[in-house]
Amino acid sequence: MGQIVKISVSLPVEILKAVEGECKTRGESRSRFFRHAVERLLDQQHGQEAVRRYVEGYRQQPETDEEVALAHQISSAVLKQEPWA
Template sequence: MSKTVKIAISLPEELLHAVEGERRTRGETRSGFFRHAAEHLLSQQRAQEAVTRYIEGYRQQPETEEEIALAHHLSIAVLTQESWS
């Protein structure tokens, strides 16, 4: 289990009111709300970084014409075997 540390943050009053309303609606504590918000933000950033790495890798080593043709051929072969009914 990880250690829990208390912190203090400053927020504009309008943002605090919005957070309070949302966390009450969700039935969360302030700590829980901000923990979930931070986890969500970090998760989104990791996902975006993974997409960026994927795109960069693809740009560095895209499929060859032969690979594209093979994928197209195999897709047709698989799809024509489906019943589609």
């Protein structure tokens, strides 16, 4: 982790009480709680952006019918080789 900077955050009392309860339950500081919450939110947003880019790419260049048929053929042949199949 890089340099640490202190910030001030305004919250409704109800949310602060819920955070305090979570911190007590987890045995962690508010700083650690908020740091983890922000990290999870950013990871989630980056994941959603990656999915959005994938879908957009697929819309711009979808699979052809031939590609779908070939993928089906290959996957069927691989699955037939499995002992549980």
